[in-house]
Amino acid sequence: MREVAIVSRKFAVENSHTLSVAQAHGAYKTLEKLHTLAPLEIIEIIKESGLRGKGGGGAPAGAKWALMPQESERPSFVVINCDESEPGTFKDRQIITKDPHLLIEGILITCYAVKAKHAYVYIRGEYAQYQDVLQGAVDEAYVAGILGEVDVTLHRGAGAYICGEKSALLESLEGKRGHPRLKPKQPEPEWYFGNPTLVNNVETIASVPFIMEHGAAAYRAYGTEKSPGTLLFAMSGHVEKPGVYEAEFGVSMMDYINHYGGGMKNGKKLKAVIPGGASTGVMTAAEADNVQLDYESLRSMGLSLGTGGMIVMDEDTCMVSVLKNLLEFYHEESCGQCTPCREGTGWVDKLVGKILDKRGSSEDIDKLLEVAETMNGKTICVFAPAVSAVIVSFLSRFRDEFEAAL
Amino acid sequence: MSFCFNDANVAKIEALKKRYPSAQALSLPCLWMVQYQEGYISLDAIDVIAEVTDTPAMEIYRVATFYTMFHLEPTTQKRVLVCKTLSCKLCGSDAVLEQLKKHDVLVEHVECLGSCGTAPVMQIDDVNYENLTPTKVDAIVEGLR
Numbered sequence: 444m445r446e447v448a449i450v451s452r453k454f455a456v457e458n459s460h461t462l463s464v465a466q467a468h469g470a471y472k473t474l475e476k477l478h479t480l481a482p483l484e485i486i487e488i489i490k491e492s493g494l495r496g497k498g499g500g501g502a503p504a505g506a507k508w509a510l511m512p513q514e515s516e517r518p519s520f521v522v523i524n525c526d527e528s529e530p531g532t533f534k535d536r537q538i539i540t541k542d543p544h545l546l547i548e549g550i551l552i553t554c555y556a557v558k559a560k561h562a563y564v565y566i567r568g569e570y571a572q573y574q575d576v577l578q579g580a581v582d583e584a585y586v587a588g589i590l591g592e593v594d595v596t597l598h599r600g601a602g603a604y605i606c607g608e609k610s611a612l613l614e615s616l617e618g619k620r621g622h623p624r625l626k627p628k629q630p631e632p633e634w635y636f637g638n639p640t641l642v643n644n645v646e647t648i649a650s651v652p653f654i655m656e657h658g659a660a661a662y663r664a665y666g667t668e669k670s671p672g673t674l675l676f677a678m679s680g681h682v683e684k685p686g687v688y689e690a691e692f693g694v695s696m697m698d699y700i701n702h703y704g705g706g707m708k709n710g711k712k713l714k715a716v717i718p719g720g721a722s723t724g725v726m727t728a729a730e731a732d733n734v735q736l737d738y739e740s741l742r743s744m745g746l747s748l749g750t751g752g753m754i755v756m757d758e759d760t761c762m763v764s765v766l767k768n769l770l771e772f773y774h775e776e777s778c779g780q781c782t783p784c785r786e787g788t789g790w791v792d793k794l795v796g797k798i799l800d801k802r803g804s805s806e807d808i809d810k811l812l813e814v815a816e817t818m819n820g821k822t823i824c825v826f827a828p829a830v831s832a833v834i835v836s837f838l839s840r841f842r843d844e845f846e847a848a849l
Numbered sequence: 850m851s852f853c854f855n856d857a858n859v860a861k862i863e864a865l866k867k868r869y870p871s872a873q874a875l876s877l878p879c880l881w882m883v884q885y886q887e888g889y890i891s892l893d894a895i896d897v898i899a900e901v902t903d904t905p906a907m908e909i910y911r912v913a914t915f916y917t918m919f920h921l922e923p924t925t926q927k928r929v930l931v932c933k934t935l936s937c938k939l940c941g942s943d944a945v946l947e948q949l950k951k952h953d954v955l956v957e958h959v960e961c962l963g964s965c966g967t968a969p970v971m972q973i974d975d976v977n978y979e980n981l982t983p984t985k986v987d988a989i990v991e992g993l994r
C-alpha cells in the first residue's frame with residue numbers, strides 16, 4: 444500500500460502542537476503565497492483539486508466556497524465543524540491535538556478565499572481536554588501576530604450528537620437548542636445570525652494547506668478520479684491495532700484493515716464491517732473483501748463512506764445486539780423536532796429489544812421495516828433517513844440472525 | 850440563594866461579547882461558566898444568564914435542558930461518564946460498568962466519546978481514561994480521593 448501523509452504529516456513529530464516546532468516543520472509557509480493570489484483564484488484551485496468534505500457527506504468543497512458572496516454588506520463567517528460525534532469517528536481529535544497549527548493555517552486560507560474575518564471552531568463538549576490544546580495553539584498564533592487580522596474563536600458544545608449537522612450546529616452557535624433547519628430549495632451559503640457562513644469539517648480545512656503549497660494536481664495524484672486525495676480513515680472494534688491512519692481513497696478495505704490494523708483481534712474471523720461511522724450501514728465479510736474505500740464504491744452497495752471510521756466485528760458478534768446498540772444511540776440523540784424521527788427511533792429500539800429478548804415474532808420484523816419506511820424522506824434533516832437505511836442494511840444482510848432470535 | 854458570576858467570569862463575558870455578533874451566542878459559554886463555578890445550574894443562574902444574553906429566561910432554560918452535559922441538580926458524588934456505544938460495547942464496556950457499581954460514584958451512560966480506537970473509555974472531570982480493564986477502573990476511581 445502506498446504510504447501518504449497529507450494531513451498527518453506532523454502527527455509523529457514530538458510537540459508539533461507548539462508553534463515553534465510546527466514552524467520548524469513548515470507550518471504557515473503558504474501564507475506568503477496566499478496574498479499573491481486573488482480569493483477567486485484560490486477557490487478555483489480548491490475546485491480543481493476535487494477536495495471533498497470530510498465530515499461525512501463528501502460534498503465538493505470548492506463549489507461550496509464559491510457560494511459565499513465576494514461582495515457583501517454583511518460580514519461573512521467561517522465555521523469549523525469539530526463536533527465529531529458519529530460513533531466510530533475519532534480523527535478530528537488527532538488534528539486538533541497533534542497538529543492544531545495546520546488547522547489554523549487552513550482557516551486563514553479559507554477566510555481569505557471567502558472574505559471572512561472571523562472563524563468559529565465548534566467543538567463537542569466532551570473534547571474539553573483536546574480543546575485546551577487547540578486553544579493553546581490559537582493563543583500562540585495571536586501572540587505571534589499570525590492571528591489578529593482574522594479572529595479564531597473556539598466554541599464548546601455540551602453533549603448533543605445532532606449539533607454535528609451543520610444547520611443545527613449554527614443554531615447551537617447562536618445560543619439555541621441544536622435543532623436542524625429546513626433546507627433551502629436552491630444552493631446557498633449557510634447563515635449565522637443572518638450572515639453568510641461557510642461550514643466545513645476540521646479535516647477538510649486541514650487538507651487545504653497541502654493543496655495551496657503543492658497545487659491541485661499534487662492532491663489529485665492520490666485517490667481516485669471522483670474521490671481525489673486522502674482521508675484519515677480509522678478502525679475500531681475487533682482489530683489488533685485500532686487507530687487513525689491516513690490513506691488515499693480507493694484502497695481496498697481489507698488491505699487497509701490488514702496493513703494498518705494488523706488484522707483481526709485474536710485471529711478471529713471477520714463477520715461484518717460498518718464502513719464509515721454508525722450511520723453508514725453494515726456490510727458482510729464477503730462484501731468487505733471486495734470493496735474499495737471511496738465514496739462511489741460504497742454508494743454502489745447502498746452504503747456510504749461517511750467519515751471513514753470503520754467498526755470491525757468478528758464472528759462472535761451478535762448482529763441483533765449490534766443493531767439494538769445503535770438504535771439506542773439514535774433514540775437518545777434524535778432532536779425531537781419531527782414526529783417520524785422522535786417516535787420512530789423509540790419504536791424501532793423497542794422492537795429490536797423485543798427480538799433480542801426472544802419475545803419477538805416475525806410480525807415484529809415486518810413492523811420494524813415498516814416503521815423504518817415511515818422514517819425515510821419525511822423529516823427536516825437526514826438523521827431519520829440514515830436510521831432507516833441502517834435498519835434496512837442489517838435486515839437485508841443478517842435477516843436470518845433476527846429470525847433465529849424469534 | 851441568588852447567583853452572581855465571579856470576577857474572572859465577568860471579565861470573560863465582557864471579552865466574549867466582542868467575539869460574537871449577538872449576545873445570545875453567549876448562552877452556552879455562560880452555562881459552562883455557571884456549571885464550573887457552582888457545580889450545577891440553578892434557576893437563579895438561568896435568570897442571570899438571561900440578562901447577560903438578552904434572551905428570555907425560558908429560552909435559556911430550554912437550552913440548558915437540551916444539552917446532556919448541563920446539570921440542573923447538584924450532586925456530592927463524582928460523576929463518571931461511561932461510553933456505551935458500539936466500539937466500546939464490542940471491547941468490554943459492560944465489564945467497566947459492572948466494576949463501577951462497586952464504587953461510590955455517579956455513573957452516567959453516555960454515547961460515543963470519540964475514543965473508539967482506545968475503547969472502552971470513561972470520562973471524569975473532562976479527562977478520558979482509555980483502554981480500560983476492571984483493574985484499571987479500580988485504580989483510577991480510588992485515585993480520585
Ligand SMILES: Cc1cc2nc3c(=O)[nH]c(=O)nc-3n(C[C@H](O)[C@H](O)[C@H](O)COP(=O)(O)O)c2cc1C
Binds near residue numbers: 497498499529
Ligand atoms: C446527523 C448528522 C451529524 C453530523 N455530524 C457531523 C460531525 O460530527 N462533524 C462534521 O464535520 N460533520 C457532521 N455532519 C455533516 C455536516 O452537516 C456538514 O455536512 C459538514 O460539517 C460540512 O463540512 P464538510 O463538507 O467539510 O464535510 C453531520 C451531518 C448529520 C446529518
Ligand code: SF4
Binds near residue numbers: 785823
Ligand atoms: S430528522 Fe430527527 S434529528 Fe433531524 S430534525 Fe427531525 S427529529 Fe431532529
Ligand code: FES
Binds near residue numbers: 933
Ligand atoms: S464508541 Fe465509545 S468512544 Fe466511540
